[in-house]
Amino acid sequence: MVSITFIQPDGAAQTVQATLGDSVMQTALNNNIEGIFAECGGAMMCATCHCYIDDKWAEKTGDKSDGEDDMLDCAETEVTDASRLTCQIKVTDALDGLVVRLPSELA
Amino acid sequence: MERVVIIGAGQGGFQAAASLRQEGFDGEILLIGDEPGHPYQRPPLSKAYLKGGTVQALSLRPDSFFETHKIDLRMGCWVRAIDRANARVEIDGEQIAYDHLIIATGARNLRPQIAGLEHAVGLRTLHDASAIKASLVNGVRVGVIGGGFIGLEFAAVARELGHSVTVAEAAPRLMARAVSEPMSARFAEKHREMGTDILLSDGVAEIDAAGFTLASGRRIDSDLTLLAAGVVPNVELAKLAGLQVDNGIVVDEMLVTSDPVISALGDCAAFPDPVTGRSIRLESVQAATDHARMIAKRIAKGADTPYRAVPWFWSDQADWKLQIAGLAGPTDTAEELADGTVLRFCGSRITAVETINNAKAHMTARKGMASGVPLTRQQFNITPAEVLV
Ligand SMILES: Cc1cc2nc3c(=O)[nH]c(=O)nc-3n(C[C@H](O)[C@H](O)[C@H](O)COP(=O)(O)OP(=O)(O)OC[C@H]3O[C@@H](n4cnc5c(N)ncnc54)[C@H](O)[C@@H]3O)c2cc1C
Ligand code: FES
Numbered sequence: 030m031v032s033i034t035f036i037q038p039d040g041a042a043q044t045v046q047a048t049l050g051d052s053v054m055q056t057a058l059n060n061n062i063e064g065i066f067a068e069c070g071g072a073m074m075c076a077t078c079h080c081y082i083d084d085k086w087a088e089k090t091g092d093k094s095d096g097e098d099d100m101l102d103c104a105e106t107e108v109t110d111a112s113r114l115t116c117q118i119k120v121t122d123a124l125d126g127l128v129v130r131l132p133s134e135l136a
Numbered sequence: 137m138e139r140v141v142i143i144g145a146g147q148g149g150f151q152a153a154a155s156l157r158q159e160g161f162d163g164e165i166l167l168i169g170d171e172p173g174h175p176y177q178r179p180p181l182s183k184a185y186l187k188g189g190t191v192q193a194l195s196l197r198p199d200s201f202f203e204t205h206k207i208d209l210r211m212g213c214w215v216r217a218i219d220r221a222n223a224r225v226e227i228d229g230e231q232i233a234y235d236h237l238i239i240a241t242g243a244r245n246l247r248p249q250i251a252g253l254e255h256a257v258g259l260r261t262l263h264d265a266s267a268i269k270a271s272l273v274n275g276v277r278v279g280v281i282g283g284g285f286i287g288l289e290f291a292a293v294a295r296e297l298g299h300s301v302t303v304a305e306a307a308p309r310l311m312a313r314a315v316s317e318p319m320s321a322r323f324a325e326k327h328r329e330m331g332t333d334i335l336l337s338d339g340v341a342e343i344d345a346a347g348f349t350l351a352s353g354r355r356i357d358s359d360l361t362l363l364a365a366g367v368v369p370n371v372e373l374a375k376l377a378g379l380q381v382d383n384g385i386v387v388d389e390m391l392v393t394s395d396p397v398i399s400a401l402g403d404c405a406a407f408p409d410p411v412t413g414r415s416i417r418l419e420s421v422q423a424a425t426d427h428a429r430m431i432a433k434r435i436a437k438g439a440d441t442p443y444r445a446v447p448w449f450w451s452d453q454a455d456w457k458l459q460i461a462g463l464a465g466p467t468d469t470a471e472e473l474a475d476g477t478v479l480r481f482c483g484s485r486i487t488a489v490e491t492i493n494n495a496k497a498h499m500t501a502r503k504g505m506a507s508g509v510p511l512t513r514q515q516f517n518i519t520p521a522e523v524l525v
Contacts, residue, residue: 055193061201068151068425070177073495074450074459096495103499 031125035062035080038133047120053129054078054116064131071116073097076104081111081130082118089123106132138163140435141225141234143215143373145169147177148402148424149240150196155432157205165207166232168225170214171261174199179421181265182289183452186272187297194262218377220395236397236435239374239385240428243367243403243419252343256363259286271360275299279347279358281340283310285451287364288323291332292453301332302356304348306339314449315460316470316478319490326456367419369404382406384417389442391431399434401427409463410444411487416463420449446505448498455493461501462488477516486511 033056034044045060047053057065057078066077073096082090094117101108115129140156142149145167153167169175176194185194202209210227217226224233245258258264268290272278278294280287283305291301303310309320310327324334338350347357369384380386380394384406391399391407402424406417426445433439449460464480464487471479477497480488489501489511497516504511 051193058196058201059198061198061204066154069421069450070179072179072450072452074421074448095493099495099499103503 031120031122031127033120033124033127033129035060036128036130037063038131047124049120049122051120052116053080053118053120053124053127054114056120057115057129062131065115067116073100073114073117076100076114078115079104079106079108079132080113080115081109081132082113083111083128083130086124086127087111089121090118090127093117104132106134138235139166139233140164140236140238141166141168141232142238142240143168143218143225144240144242144370144402144404145171145175145209145211146240146242146402146424147175147196147421148242148428149238150175151425151428152238152240152401152432153207154197154201154205155429156436157207159432159436161432161436163235165205166210166234167202167207168210168213168215168227168232170212171263172212173262174211175209176262177421178260181262182259182286183293185265186269186290186293191262191266215373218373218398220377220398223397234397236399238428238431239393239398239400239404240402240424241370241373241404243369245363246366246368247363248365250340250343252345252348253363255343255345256281256348256361258363259290260367268360268362272297272299276359277347277357278302279356279361280304280364281343281348281361282364282366283307283334283336284313284364284366285311287362288327288453289451290362290364291327292330295327295330295332296454302335302358303327303332304335304338304340304350304356306337306351308337310334310336311451313466315458315490316464316472316480318470318472318478319458319492322476322492323453323456323458326454330454367403369406369417371404374400374404382415386415390434390440391427391443399431401431407443410442411463412465418447418463420447422448446502448502457493459491459495459498460488461498462486462505464488471513473513473516475516479511479513479516486513489516 031047036042047056068077069075175196224231278299278301280303294301342349371381374385375381385400387407403419406415409416447463451458468480468482478490491497
């Protein structure tokens, strides 16, 4: 089992078990993580699955997909160097312990 | 307590319920849908699901979501009538009162009067897709009637899975209602390169257990025949209730029907195009979710800004992702740029941008359109290569 911790903007943390092969986005939906909406169902069309991945995990979560940066540009939440679309990150054994931070809604 | 009743638990109905809670609505929410199981998304039905995807991956949310958010989900439940005089809906043996009603009944497959229609399957529901998935074994011959998005996505998957595929389209080009001529041509070539027989300007005359016959007399033998000839909106309930219906359930710029406490959204709603003002009906995830969010905001917070969302759409066919930003009218012209981007024009105004595997151009278009400043050719950084009308 791979565990992933989701941290809300207010610091509240929730650690859940992820299924290999699912995306991090699916893992969040399956566990009712607030702040991930995934309106396009992972088609990289909506950016409502936007999260931050800490530097030390960046290598393990792999490169961004083609076009991911362009989609991120349209995110309605603040985009940083740590930004990723969680629908583009597949759960692998290497991600055990992954920390995913959720963006705050822009006012 | 205030109660919102939502008819139809598909993409838009689900989103309306979820957005109501997100916007802080604390009354009762009833989400009623006739399909069994859970609210699910349709786009993967003609894509990943047929290639070994799971039912679970289609689900919009797990059971616990509906519990946590106090959404009273009634699946397998058909709404028979809307009683506007008493503000209630009728389901099997029960009357449910509403303060606000949201009609999100979607659309169903068009089944034109063709002899032998019973031999053709459709692809709209999980039920349909599961049946199709089960029959796609051991190299069958697949015949697709209709060269629109769903027919072509299905054709691409069937080819990738090694089946032989023929697509017959009555119009002279593919996806004619939604994309420009150059895009239609490129997709025809793509499918032909994949080994699919693409037959144009040849509608179906008759279907039978062993295939179908086209208007030209040409015979297509098929083990599996998919009829993908478009959809009709589910408007009967609204019509019976005396709501205004014209191609869809007519709503105003606030997405309210001719009854001020009833809204309609998604595939079943005809709404004014924020750019041109003409009445349009879109069949897309974008329209269903953006409509739902706006209606939820209005009910929860009394927000009163009219609907203005920029339409966008995608279609995955083999390794090509077609993306469309904006909305072109049927007579809009097309200009193909050197990098393959197609700009659609109404006069000098760019109405839509069509791209293949080019997220950058797609996003540039979406952002530009959302900003309200007219798009220009220069934003796509390329000089016109060719002008096609
Ligand atoms: C195979 C397929 C592929 C697609 N691919 C894409 C794509 O790639 N991109 C894209 O943007 N869009 C795509 N779409 C379109 C998209 O799925 C629809 O536009 C979207 O589902 C519309 O949402 P909706 O809520 O309006 O309707 P639906 O999702 O159809 O939901 C309506 C629900 O209401 C139920 N209902 C109807 N009447 C009643 C009643 N009287 N009582 C109770 N329940 C009722 C219906 O059974 C249905 O479950 C695809 C559609 C299909 C079928
Ligand atoms: S779910 Fe839409 S971009 Fe990730």
